[in-house]
Amino acid sequence: MFNKYLIPDAQNLPEGKALNITVEKYNFLVTKQQGQILAYENLCPHQKKQLNWSSDPALDEEGDYLKCHHHGALFSPLDGTCITGPCQGSHLKKATVGIEQGNCYLLFA
Numbered sequence: 001m002f003n004k005y006l007i008p009d010a011q012n013l014p015e016g017k018a019l020n021i022t023v024e025k026y027n028f029l030v031t032k033q034q035g036q037i038l039a040y041e042n043l044c045p046h047q048k049k050q051l052n053w054s055s056d057p058a059l060d061e062e063g064d065y066l067k068c069h070h071h072g073a074l075f076s077p078l079d080g081t082c083i084t085g086p087c088q089g090s091h092l093k094k095a096t097v098g099i100e101q102g103n104c105y106l107l108f109a
């Protein structure tokens with residue numbers, strides 16, 4: 001059985017952009033890539049810190065990668081793989097996203 005949490009305004013998220021949402025004690029990065037809404041736990045595998053601060057978008061300057069602002073690790077927004085940085089080869093933890101009646105939800109077991 002899943003609990004579901006609405007991701008506010010996910011439908012209006014521009015392609016290649018990211019936003020943060022907090023659910024219970026967890027923070028997530030939500031991004032739209034190739035028309036798909038993807039979500040990752042906002043926790044860098046390097047030192048288990050949030051990738052970004054407050055409203056910082058957690059993207060690199062070009063908006064191509066999710067970026068950890070502590071030590072510069074870059075992650076593929078499509079699958080969360082660290083492509084360069086101190087945790088290269090590791091992954092952000094992907095969260096399950098569901099769509100119901102046009103709304104996007106984070107799903108938790």
Ligand code: FES
Binds near residue numbers: 044046047073
């Ligand atoms: S904590 Fe993210 S790169 Fe070091």
